[in-house]
Amino acid sequence: MSVLDQKLMRDLLHLRGQVIAISLIVACGIACLVTMLSAYDSLQLSQQTYYDRYRFADVFVQLKRAPDSLAARIAEIPGVQRVQTRVVVDVNLDVPELKEPATGRLISIPEQQMPMLNDLFIRKGQYIELGRRKQVLVSEVFAQANQLKIGNTLDAVINERWQQLQIVGVALSPEYVYEIRGTELFPDNQRFGVIWMGREALGTAFDLDGAFNDVALSLMPGANQADVIFRLDQLLKPYGGLGAYERADQISHQFINSEIESLAATAVMVPTVFLGIAAFLLNLVLARLVSTQRDQIAVLKAFGYDNLTVGLHYLKLVLVITLVGAGLGTVVGIWLGAVITENYARFYHFPVLQYRAGIQIIVTAIGVSGGAAVLGTFTAVKQAVSLPPAEAMRPEPPAIFRRTILERMGIQQFVPPVGQIILRNLERRSLQAGLAILGIAAAVAILVIGRYFEDATNYMVEAQFRQVQREDMTLVFNEPLPSRARYELTHLPGVMQAEPFRAVPARLRFQHQTRLSGLTGLDPQGELRRLLNQDLRPVSLPDTGVVLTSKLAEILGVTVGDPLTVEVLEGERPTRTVPVVGLVDELIGLGAYMDIHALNQLMREGQTLSGAYLTVDAYHLDQLYAQLKQTPAVASVALRERVITEFQKTIGGSFAIFTTVLVIFASVIAFGVVYNVARIALSERSRELATLRIIGFTQGEIAAILLGEQAIVTIVAIPCGFALGFGLAALITRAYDWELFRFPLIVTPASYAFAFIVITLAALGSGWLIRRQLNHLDLIAVLKTRE
Amino acid sequence: MTSTSQTQDSSEILVSSASLFQVRGVTKTYVMGEVTVEALRSVDLDLYEGEFVVLLGPSGSGKSTLLNILGGLDVPSSGQVIFQRQDLTTANDRTLTRFRRQSVGFVFQFYNLIPSLTARENVALVTDIAPQPMHPREALERVQLGNRINHFPAQLSGGEQQRVAIARAIAKRPQVLLCDEPTGALDFQTGKLVLEALAQVNQDLGTTTAVITHNAGIAAMADRVITMRSGEIVTVQQNETKVSPGELEW
CATH class of the missing domain: 2.40.40 (Barwin-like endoglucanases)
Known part of the structure; x- marks a missing residue:
């Protein structure tokens, strides 16, 4: 190890508090980056592989009824590669152990297994056997949610009669990666499930023997999708076609794609904030180091070290701090990415949701953090390099102060000298103070955003499921019924x-x-x-x-x-x-x-x-459920309260993880910024503070001067952070303006209070550390040395 | 001990003037790594009200250590320092802070002004926390800086900065003014101006003043000259006639 490298190690050791704080911020940024990128990669790769291997269709259409012979004409539409005609029917199910009626989506499959569009991945059990009309495969999530096993039976209302279905296999389909009925936001896997049944059995049961009511198409490469859809609609018009739509409008695909897109956006946005703050702090620390080491730089240069060596020496310091952070961040990011990807598996069902953190992600992480650090510290390194030896030997000229705006406004008599010190320092270093405010504001904003997702979703649920929808239950009939059915409904129990x-x-x-x-x-x-x-x-x-x-x-x-x-x-x-x-x-x-x-x-x-x-009437609920299960005219039953519970169970849990991670990250930023800024102020002004101690100021009084500045910075930063957080929330509201759902711009006072408390605690924590260091101020050294 | 006869001489002054500080058998040892440094070895000394004392000695003679102990910045390893019946040796940090706040004025070699405060505000810093201070303007006028009160340190020359430091030190009306190499960073002419300011304050306010220097030329303006070497007082000399700072030569 060269002597300069030894100096580097000792400098790092000496600056350890700041080194740790900055490394942690870099680590947060890189952890976010690696988490999001790896989750993005994993999700996209799983989706792509699944779609390709199991032939996810490109165009979908539902219709009333068309003869099988029409399939050939569909296939003739230019651009169509493959046609899959099916029978798809929603039916009422009686699931053992479940009081409420459930909805089963029966989808026909060929009697004998063959490659098809939206092909099945059979997780457990087997394909249906030829001629066994009762045999079905059920979707994996539905089986899991209801603890259905191979060999279990299910009762379904088929052709207005209860029929028993026998589960022979558990399967997944690329069409139902996100398995929802189509009208809700959150899956209720206990009460809605996909069931695959032999084409013949299903066709005859629903009077669709030799006919179909659902088509899936794949297209040739380069096919004109709009044209295919237009022609398909024309062709199906006489058969009650309900309008064809492309993959982008397929509900399950829409959900996953929105998720993947938002991951990509977050993977850029969040780490930028963290690395920007880290770059600012590195610049702060390095600029201070260069100014305290002016004489050392001069000596190095006087002995013949060239500019490059000196520049590299300081750059190395920055890179060591950054790479330690990047390394830690990568490890945490890979772990968090796996956790998040695993969490996705609760909503998105792939045969394999393979977690993947490729080497390119790690390279990106190191490149991005190193780049940010070098950019951030460019001016400070340049300052060290360009210092002429003779000038470097002389002490830095005294700081120049001016009257503050307050004084020019003529209200300085209300501010005691201690206040003047604070104000003038803030004004003299207004850029630094501004950046510190921005840094803490960013931490506040991150906290606000973390809670905003929860606020917005809660509001959405509250608005939709308590204000807009106020029913206990929504019944959908198989076929439209005349108005007297309404009076029959009122006679149902409860x-x-x-x-x-x-x-x-x-x-x-x-x-x-x-x-x-x-x-x-x-x-x-x-x-x-x-x-x-x-x-x-x-x-x-x-x-x-x-x-x-x-x-x-x-x-x-x-x-x-x-x-x-x-x-x-x-x-x-x-x-x-x-x-x-x-x-x-x-x-x-x-x-x-x-x-x-x-x-x-x-x-x-x-x-x-x-x-x-x-x-x-809740008292008669069980009776009503039992009755509804026996009512063939009812195709589906949706329970409002169940939707809310399901939401809280699944989404609520995810938010808890999300919020915890953001709180940790935001605290690291707030702590890092306050600590670094105060630590540097302490180093720059230890002489001044010691002088004050000598002339009779108490520890508390000098702490008030030093920490007063940080307190003002923090107090100014908090409302800025609220505004920034609200602004970001507004941006997110725009980004989440989807057809599926739209995020309302709602940030509750509780969320602001939460951000306020976390930031205040982080600021107090770093203030306390600085306060402890003040106790070790060397009073006597001050008498003898010139800065 | 070489200083015995001188101590008898100085005890005669006790009759006319009360003792402000009584230093008895004070030693100070520093442990620096594996080396023990004896900065002070059994020092006995009295400082009297209103007198102007110059502490002479080469660097490492212990004069700064003694000044630090007198000023409540440091405590001796053994021995006793009594300031007006108060034992500084056993005082805690809070008591020492109060002692410095109320009774001691410091002047440093490098002025140690707060760069973000104007001359007046640097003085006000002290007057705000002292029990019966003079007005900052009065303090600055005493050092002939009445016309510079709204200047920041960066706008003042070295001599002016040092005089602001003196104004800051005397504004609280301290009982003792401790000056560590007050002219060390100044040229001859400017240094004399600063010494004149110190002499003036001593004369007008009767503040006991102790000046540390290794510049023997300054000794002539003192009432008493204490010479130190290797942590001991070697001579205490009473000046029959004081020379005004303007006539000093070095």
């Missing part, structure tokens, strides 16, 4: 209130924009399903016209008053022009609403309902 709704699939069109969407008819006097604006105030539903969610209106480019073309894809498939009469700000999904009577008229039908919202 049902207190039943409000009908009519839901039809439709294509909405305005000028060149079209969108597949459900059109829901509601009772305008209804209390269980309300239309609310942004402030959660009810929006009235006029007796004509359509009310859209703002997001749907935005996609279609319509505003209130515009004529919207509604192309219904059910029954007689009428096409009508309906004015947009209002907008609602629902946070989940896309929706179009009409007065149920107006919708019935539009459909040219009598009073008809697709289902109903119910309130139920």
